[in-house]
Amino acid sequence: MTIALPILMLPVATQRYSCHGCGNCCRDFTVQLREADLAKLRAQGWEEKLGMPVTVEFRGTTYLRQRDDGACVFLMDDGLCRIHKDHGFAEKPIACQLFPFVLVPDDVRTHVGISFACQSVRENKGAELRSHLHEVDRMSRGVPETRVATYSAMLADALSAKEGELDALRLALDRFLAREDVVLRDRLDGLAWVAASLGRAKLADVRAKRFAELVTVLVAALPAELEHLPLGPALPKQMRLLRQAVYARLEDVQVNQAKARGRWRTVLGQLLSSRAFTRGRGQVPAVARGLLSGCDFAAIDAVPTLSESPDRDAIDQLLSRYARATLLGNRGWGAGYYGWPAIRGLQALVLNIACTAWLARALAAKRGHAAATIDDVRDALGRIDRHAGRAPWLGSVGERLRLEFFRLDDGLRRITRASI
Numbered sequence: 001m002t003i004a005l006p007i008l009m010l011p012v013a014t015q016r017y018s019c020h021g022c023g024n025c026c027r028d029f030t031v032q033l034r035e036a037d038l039a040k041l042r043a044q045g046w047e048e049k050l051g052m053p054v055t056v057e058f059r060g061t062t063y064l065r066q067r068d069d070g071a072c073v074f075l076m077d078d079g080l081c082r083i084h085k086d087h088g089f090a091e092k093p094i095a096c097q098l099f100p101f102v103l104v105p106d107d108v109r110t111h112v113g114i115s116f117a118c119q120s121v122r123e124n125k126g127a128e129l130r131s132h133l134h135e136v137d138r139m140s141r142g143v144p145e146t147r148v149a150t151y152s153a154m155l156a157d158a159l160s161a162k163e164g165e166l167d168a169l170r171l172a173l174d175r176f177l178a179r180e181d182v183v184l185r186d187r188l189d190g191l192a193w194v195a196a197s198l199g200r201a202k203l204a205d206v207r208a209k210r211f212a213e214l215v216t217v218l219v220a221a222l223p224a225e226l227e228h229l230p231l232g233p234a235l236p237k238q239m240r241l242l243r244q245a246v247y248a249r250l251e252d253v254q255v256n257q258a259k260a261r262g263r264w265r266t267v268l269g270q271l272l273s274s275r276a277f278t279r280g281r282g283q284v285p286a287v288a289r290g291l292l293s294g295c296d297f298a299a300i301d302a303v304p305t306l307s308e309s310p311d312r313d314a315i316d317q318l319l320s321r322y323a324r325a326t327l328l329g330n331r332g333w334g335a336g337y338y339g340w341p342a343i344r345g346l347q348a349l350v351l352n353i354a355c356t357a358w359l360a361r362a363l364a365a366k367r368g369h370a371a372a373t374i375d376d377v378r379d380a381l382g383r384i385d386r387h388a389g390r391a392p393w394l395g396s397v398g399e400r401l402r403l404e405f406f407r408l409d410d411g412l413r414r415i416t417r418a419s420i
Contacts, residue, residue, distance in 0.1 A: 004147040005110045007140065009133050010329045015114065015321050016276065018126025022119050023079030025099050026072040028252070028289065029117075029386070031064040036142065037093040038062060044087055046074075054067045066092065070289065078188065092140035101136055102389070103146035104336035106166075107147060110147050112136055113329025116322050117386035122378045124321070153334050154341035155211070156203050166342055168212035170327050172219045173346075177324050182223050184316040185307045185420050188353060189362040190222035191323065192412040193229070197345040199407050203343075234414035240278050241402055242415045246355045246362075248308060249384050250288040284362070288383065292366050300364040303372060306357050306420050311374040318377060319353060319420075322385070332391055338395030347403050348394075350412045357419030 007144025031419045033041075033055060046054045054073050056065045065073045074082040083092045091098065100118035104111045114129070116122050140147055155161040166270065177187055197218060206214050234242070252272055276285040284292040290310075306315050326349055330336045340348065359380035364372040387394055 001076065002308075003396045004140075004144075005105055005108065005149060005247075007112060007137055007147075008109045009112045009130050009136070010114055010325055012129070012321060012325050012328055013327055014124070014317075015121070015129060016124050016126045017114060017118070017129060017132070020120050020125060021079050023075055024382075025096075025117070025120050026075040026081065028070040028078075029072075029179050030066075030252070031072065031093055031095050033064060033093055033095075034142075037095075040091055040093075044083065044091070045243075046108065065074060092136075094139065096226055097142070098136075099141075101132070101139075102331055102336065103136075103140055103143060104150065104330040104334070105146055105149055106153055106330060106334055107149050107151075110140065111328075111330035111336070112333040112399075115380050115385060115388075116325070117383075119378075119382065120410060122318065122382055124317075131326075151335045151339065154339075156198075156341045156343045159203060161342065162208045162211070165208065165211045166333075169215050169342060169346075174324050174327055175186065176219050176222060183307070184312070185305075185417065186223040186226060187375045188319070188323070188350070188416050188420055189226055189413055191221075191346075192350045192416045193222070193226065194218050194344070195350050196407055196410065196412050198343045199347060231410055231413055234411075234418040235409060238406065238409070238411050238415055239418065240296050241405060242354060242358060242418075243280050243397075244274065244278040245351055245352055245402060246358055247274050247287060248399070249352070249355055249387050249391075250291065250359070252288065252387065252391070291383070292362055295362060295366040300358075300362045303361040303364045303369075305418070306360060306372055306377065309371045309373065311372075311377075314374040315372075315377050317357070318334060318374065318381065322356075322381060323349065323353065326388075337389045340395070344400070344403065347406070347412060348399075351403065351406065352384055353386060354412075354415045354419060356381045357416070359383060361419055 038055070041054060049383040050073065052073075054065050055062050057063075067073060072081075076082055076085070081092060081096070093295055100121050102113040102115055112119055112129075112133075120126055152164055153161040155165055173191065176182075176190060179187065193216075197243075201214070203211065205285045251273070273285045273287060277287065282296060282299045284295045284297060286293065306312065309315060326332045332349050333340050333342045337348065356377070357380075360372045360377040363376040363379055367376070369376065394397070406415065
């Protein structure tokens, strides 16, 4: 008999969460169903009650049906779920129950991460995370593969992690990200520098205790080391690839749309829109249901960096919580991020933060703000993190090549400082 891995709740004391019934997770989110979910829906008799199918199949997978506006068919006008109302919380599909918690196993435990696609998580509203442990444990039985060690942790490409290496990396970076005596821009610049430095290192010669010592030395050199490594502005090619990365994290064609338009029309439309977004000239093309409609790229470029925002202290707290929660919740690599090795996943985390900062400035431009507000950054982070670890295209070869390019000419550091 397989013994379930112990659960480790996200150890970020500053992060809180309780559901406030905003209903945002029931809008524009594609919910994939398991066989147990389908059995529950059939037993509840929804097709007879609503007079229409409540699921849709696409490319061999079954999802909850969405209305034309992207909302789930079970979302009521008051923002609550009809399944929850009529049958109780535990009778909803398991993906709906678990959100915003993310279960990520490694070799010895199941980490409980948390998604910043949730408004209450971003606003840090609710109870201490440890108060949810019993309920998370119950829900995890509905996804038993998250309670067994099915993934062999990797440190870098073709290099398995040795005991203690990933914990040393997580904890050293977490301590640095939690420092209140270093401004956010320098902390995130330092994160980018460590990610790039480890990507260049010959780690096969530095293992176990020596790797932990290497990480300790690198992090201890921050932020002073950055003063000796001055940067110029991001290169035009780097900014084009940053916009391309933002587009990849925003575009999410709904199942209903894709089936109505057909596969090839959908793919061609995305390709043309991605190219226009990457060029970064003129009007921003339609993306994410008009998220940036009416905005132009020149206006986005005119918005100051996040460090110049009047809300910079609140922005600091939000992005720090996000980076720390991603690392400590094991959502940065391994089973939490496409099975990627830790060093590549760390680079992807930096890119996700840079994308969030660029999108926050874009939302500020669309809304007519002189500088990005905390609400702009919250909304941007919600859009960027909603796909992290679950959109197949963000774990593709194309995304890896993008990260390889950003390793050149201090690309990760340049694009981070360009918006932060």
